[in-house]
Amino acid sequence: MSRTYIITGAGSGIGKAAADQLREQGNVVVGVDLRGAEIECDLGTSAGRQQAAADALAMTGGKVDAVIASAGISHPVPATIAVNYFGAVEFLEAVRPALAESDAPRAVVVSSMSSLQPQHTPLTEAMLAGDEPASLDIAAQLAQDPRAGGLIYASSKRALSRWVRRESIASDWAGAGIPLNAVAPGIVLxxxxxxxxxxxxxxxxxxxxxxxxxxxHQPPESIASLLIWLASAENSHCAGQTIYCDGGSDVVLRGEDAWSWADERVGEYFAKVMGGAQ
Known part of the structure; x- marks a missing residue:
């Protein structure tokens, strides 16, 4: 059955690979990008995001089954925050009401294995608080020091993965039957x-x-295929996950035990649940 997809970053790289695969499968795809897509816009501004969402929905007749937010840049400048985090979040929130009308709505974003690397906590927290002016100011300060500029990209992806995890179980997403997830690539060619x-x-x-x-190093198709499955009707229960499709970087960096750090919190949760059941 044909589905209708909106893909940001569809002009090149991972987004284009996903768009090409979906079209070959007979789906309707509306691409959004700065250039080389059906909707050309700047996701680095709130006005650009809102216009892009409106134009994309107009092109699909208000119907959308899945959104793949893959637009992103990696420069050590404030624009990276505007595009990578706010560009994805605001665009998704703008199309979410229409998405919720689908029989099998899905949303997936492109994060990065850089979400595991050193980041700047005040910048990450400002993004998660939805404060774009403060986030851009902090990024501008970091950009002045070449040694700190690299934290901008990692922070944008850490915040994006955390946003996905936080929002995925909320009423607007899980409550509306919309699986929300992320994919984190390694070095994609x-x-x-x-x-x-x-x-x-x-x-x-x-x-x-x-x-x-x-x-x-991986081809963009290796990420596109995973994005497509997460955005498919078959994915009914995967929620809030950042799936590291990164050639093993996650395991090298975090080791074989990525669970024990949360044992105390999980124990407290079960103690609360079991205590309430008595």
Whole structure:
């Protein structure tokens, strides 16, 4: 059965790979990007996001079954915050009411394995508080120091994964029957990463901070296929997850035990539940 998808970042890279696959399967796809898509807009501004959402829904006749938010940039500048976090969140929230009308609504965003790397807590918290002016101010301060500028991208992706986890179980998402999830790639071979892997010195640095023991750097199709499944009707119960499709970077960085840190909190939850049941 054909479904209708809206994809941000559809002009290149992962978004384009997802759009191409979905169209080949006979689905309707409306792409949103700065250039090279059906809807050309700037997701770095609130006005651009709102107009993009309105234009995309107008193009689909108000019908949408799934949204894949893959637009993003990686520069150590405030615009990275505006596009990566607020561009995804505000766009998703703008189309959510229409999405909820689908028989099988789905939403998925592109995070990054950088969400596991060092980030700037005040910046991350400002994003999660929905304070875009404060977030941009903090990012501008970080951008003045080359050593701190790299925290901007990681913070944008940490905040995005946390937003997905927080909102996924809320009434607007889970309560409306909309699975909301994220995919976190490693180094994907796209125009955005061309400079990072373009010479031996840069590539060696990237491989040190983004270790990928399984199959090394990945094609965009490896992420697109996972996004498509998460955005499909078959995904009925996966909620709030950031799935690290990163060649093993997550395991290298966090080790084999990614659970014990939460044992105390989970224990407190069960104690509360069992206590209330007595």
């Amino acid at each position: 796209t125009p955005m990463t061309a400079d990072l892997v373009g010479n031996d010195e840069s590539r060696a640095f990237v491989d040190a901070v983004v270790p990928m023991p399984l199959n090394y």
